[in-house]
Amino acid sequence: MDINDLSIDNLVKLYDLDLFELGDMAHSIREDIHSNKVYFNVNRHINPSNICADICKFCAFSSHRKNPNPYEMTKEEILGDAASAYNRGAREFHIVSAHNPNYPYAWYFDIFKTLKDKFSDIHIKAMTAAEVDFLHRRFNKSYENILQDMQDSGVDSMPGGGAEIFASEVREKICKGKVDAQNWLKIHSIWHSMGKKSNATMLFGHIESKEHRIHHILEIRKLQDKSDGFNAFIPLLYQRQNNFLNVKKFPSGIEILKTIAISRILLPNVPNIKAYWATLGLNLALVSQEFGANDIDGTIEIENIQSAGGANSKRGINKDELISQIKDAGFIPVLRDSLYNEIESY
Known part of the structure; x- marks a missing residue:
């Protein structure tokens, strides 16, 4: 097939290829870069x-009938958690609410601003485009004003959440009322x-089709061709517990690996493909490094969003364990900063 033919009808045929043929294509690209x-x-x-x-049917994190335990952290609680993590070596705070x-x-x-003043060398990755859109709707602020306020208060980069699947017919069913695809892309473009x-994500494995995934990518x-602002693309595997989608058919390991490989093949202009271990599980995330991925995320320490949906990621992972697992998989572990500058190889 012709990879240069960017029609969805053509590119969806990538899913028909043998897993290892597809993996070889993706891994070759990955090795050339990383x-x-x-x-x-x-x-x-x-x-x-x-x-x-907002009420998203795929979400198990927000407080609702299946999660009747609402909470609001105080500023002091946030600073306390940040300080303890910083003292253990964390140099990125990933803040999503x-x-x-x-x-x-x-x-x-x-x-x-308080976090940045207290921890001057920390990288703050915060505020998804969905959160920016929520502030826009609630407080009648322009995207430009909100993003400028983020920058002025110390936000260094944006996470990729809220993208879900861009197809409007899918968003209507899984996250009606949330930021639409056009505005998600607009917010990142302004940033x-x-x-x-920033990063970009794609939530897959629920009610979307393979064509929807290709369109999203x-x-x-x-x-990225226009702005060159995405650090990484992150295919997020849908977690099926404690939400209202009632998905019966879950993608196989083969389909998951094919989706990661296709992401690498179709995004030559995005430098990094992250196999996010918090959704995939550590073992599959490591296997994904053979199928186009080159990043696994980090230690996390406390993970609330994916674990609420059934992922085994609540307590994060120890740095030494992560290094050991990467080595055992036959790769070189490289500690990076939040912008993918290399700090140390092991």
Whole structure:
């Protein structure tokens, strides 16, 4: 098949290829860019609240009938968690929250500024495009103003959450009312125009089709051609527990690996493909390094969002264990910073 034919009808045929043929294609690209390295970082996920104004049927994190335990962290609690993680070596705070209608607009930026003032060498990755859109809708602020306030308060980069699947017919069913695809892409485009970097995600394995996945990947590719602002693409595997989608058919390991390989093949302009161990499990994330992925995320420490849906990631992973597992898989573990600058190889 012709990879240069970017029609969805053509590219969806990649799924028909033999797994190892597809893996060889993806791994060749991965080796050309990254050799035998697997990147990770030492990071701490902080999720300030699970109280959410939006209702997404795939979500197990937000407080609802299947998760009747709402919480709101205080500023002191956030600073305490951040300090303990920093003292253990974390140099990235990954801050993503539900769309809490109780927080005033300035609350977010006060948190970021306080963290940056206290930990001057920390990288703050915060505020998904969905959160930015929520603030836009709730406080009648422009995307540009919100993103500028983020930058001014110390946010260094944006995570890729909220992308889910771009197809409108799927979003209507799984996350109606949340940021739409056009505005998700617009928010990241503005952020990139400010000289900032972000990640991009794709939630797969629920009610979407393979064609929807290809369309989603191509939309990321198109924006990257224009802005060159994405650090990494992250195919996130849907977690099927404690939500309202009631998905019966879950993708096989073969289909998951094919999706990761196809992501690498179709995104020559995005430097990194992350096999996020918190959704895939560590073993499959390591296998994914043979199928186009070159990053596994980091230590995380506390993971609330995916674990609420059934993922075995609640307590994170020890740095030494992560290094050992990467080595055992036949790769070179490389500690990176949040912008993929190499810090140390093991």
